[in-house]
Amino acid sequence: MLIGQSTEHGSEKPFHAINPATGEQLAPAFGSGTVLDVERACALADQAFDAYRETTLAQRAAFLEKIADNLIDIGPALIERAMQESGLPQVRLEGERGRTVGQLRLFAKVVGDGAWLATALDSALPKRTPPRPDMRLRKIALGPVAVFGASNFPLAFSVAGGDTASALAAGCPVVVKAHGAHPGTSELVAKAVQAAVAACGLPEGVFSMLHGDGRTIGQALVSHPAIKAVGFTGSRQGGMALVRAAAQRAEPIPVYAEMSSSNPMFLLPNALARHAARIGSGFIDSLTLGAGQFCTNPGLVVAMGGPDLDAFCAAAVTALEGKPASTMLTPGIYAAYNDGVSRLAGAPGVTLLARGQQGNTACAGKGALFATDAATFLANPALEEEVFGASSLVIKCSEIGQLRQIAEYLDGQLTATVFLEQDDQQEARGLLPVLERKAGRILVNGYPTGVEVCHAMVHGGPFPATSDSRSTSVGASAIDRFLRPVSYQDLPSWLLPEALQDDNPLQLWRVRDGVPVRA
CATH class of the missing domain: 3.40.309.10 (Aldehyde Dehydrogenase; Chain A, domain 2)
Known part of the structure; x- marks a missing residue:
């Protein structure tokens, strides 16, 4: 497991990955985490949140690019381990690694463009009756996010997959619950993310990855008060269990669960x-x-x-x-x-x-x-x-x-x-x-298998395809799941975030008094 910058073997029930082609257990044994491990990871994520969400757009884009570079640098070892743990062929997994890297680079570009901030400025109208105050709007990160690795995509929907990439792009620290079917693959990918956190000088709590039973570790993760949203791909049974756990919290949180579909x-x-x-x-x-x-x-x-x-x-x-x-x-x-x-x-x-x-x-x-x-x-x-x-x-x-x-x-x-x-x-x-x-x-006049990672993609849908039909787990709009709007009224210029300052230092497209402008 990787908790912040530490690397450690879980102290609970050991388990092995299984090669589905042969039925054999794969070395090494992995240790399951405990509720105390969840507490540590979530506490670090909570501590990292304010500093990470206010990193510059350039810093966050560079971080995502660094993760992508690190995944490429792992080389054949990543594909070989994923083949052993999933039974998927080499060409499929090489394509999936390409998609995973492409997703990270897409979100690096999305972050750099800044359109996701949805900035709007409405000038004060002191002579109007009643007077209108100076009003400004931007979107900010929601908070630390729990991500559950998927069984069917050991790379693209797992540790550094679309949920993690979009949450990190939004400014949210991530705690991943790795899928038990491919722990070795998950560890290799998690180390690549962990190394990127260190190389970019970010707070260690920006990323952690845990192993363990879904009922114990998963429920504890979703129930932790530091976690503000959940990304999940899997069965309807598993997704709805998380939805119920999130709804029963003192502070209910959104669960973006992609579940079942007959297409x-x-x-x-x-x-x-x-x-x-x-x-x-x-x-x-x-x-x-x-x-x-x-x-x-x-x-x-x-x-x-x-x-x-x-x-x-x-x-x-x-x-x-x-x-x-x-x-x-x-x-x-x-x-x-x-x-x-x-x-x-x-x-x-x-x-x-x-x-x-x-x-x-x-x-x-x-x-x-x-x-x-x-x-x-x-x-x-x-x-x-x-x-x-x-x-x-x-x-x-x-x-x-x-x-x-x-x-x-x-x-x-x-x-x-x-x-x-x-x-x-x-x-x-x-x-x-x-x-x-x-x-x-x-x-x-086409076939539904194959999901393009692009700005116009929607990989979501009404229940039970997902738990929230307003969202997508693939494509540039996936970042919206982990953002919320904040309005600023009559803030002095010296207190305004860069995205809302009058001279527009980030050169964003903004809606100013109802008109889209780059000013």
Whole structure:
């Protein structure tokens, strides 16, 4: 564990990472932390907060860039350890490291631009009746943030992933609860962050990382009064446990939990008629990518029944039967996936269309494709539940209005995809308003796996996709989760923060008396 600038072995229950491809324990043993370790990490974060949140934009951007440089400098050792702990292939993890570094550099640029401060200045109007005082606004960091590492992205959604990067960009110290599936990877990354803290001369409490049981360490972390927000990616059960813990505090705090999503694909009639086979094979490529262990995996397909959907299904079956099983991240995830597939296979009115090929590793997950009709789906809420892995359900509609009926019925989603042609315009216009209410990202003629890290990305959505539909965990807007507005009335010029001074030393775009200006 890394608590501030100290490095120490947890004194509680030792544990090992498991290689999911072989089932073997990996050395070394890691020690779990205690509630006292949580107290130390949170106390350091609290002490660091005021100094860190008032670092200059240039200092904070340089810190994020230094973390990115340090991650690159680890070299092959990071990828090798992550491969052992996750079963993910080298090329995937090298791409994920690139994404992690890219996120850090994106937030360095976001910080430097300063637009996130949302500065506004309203001049005093002493002769108005009633008089208006001088009013100025900026956003400031919320406070220390607890971040929970995710199982399915050992780099991009973990110790130095998007939640950590956006919280540090906002000016919030971070205490990470590392995921138990990849402790060695987490330690390597945490040391890179710790080294960046020291190299940039920042308070040691800006970053800490703990190991330990989620119920003990996680609950203690979320309940600690120094923690002012939480970032989490994982199961609905885990996310809601944190939401409840945060709500029961004397001071409730926000939990930004990304949880479950089935990511429906709607195939409109003309697109299906013209491209059934191509869409079907591409769908299977998306479904089985990374053993289906993406939060944007296409778990539902909705279309009109008939020869065109039959052609789609035939192409999908052929493609899936040719896909080898892939190693899943942990024995627990593998077991849960098989339970979900068995549940679908035993559901009344659901037909198994195809399975992927058998695997030869300890946790090899075979893809699964099922089909049902709209009436059966609408009558059984359990069919909507996410199966985390390469499993999907095709829903056959008997009339076009059922596509919208199913869209209305669905819970909140991270994504919703529509395949369409120009002559599907009427159906698309009817579907779009429903999908805007249901999903954080709407795609046309593409597949939902793959989340671009950019300014326009939303990786969020209505419950249960996330616990707060107003936010995103990916993209530049992720910083907003960890900020709050402060208004300053009639402060003397010598007391004003730089972002609000009249001569605009930071050269920010600001709203001055209702007009956006760089002055």
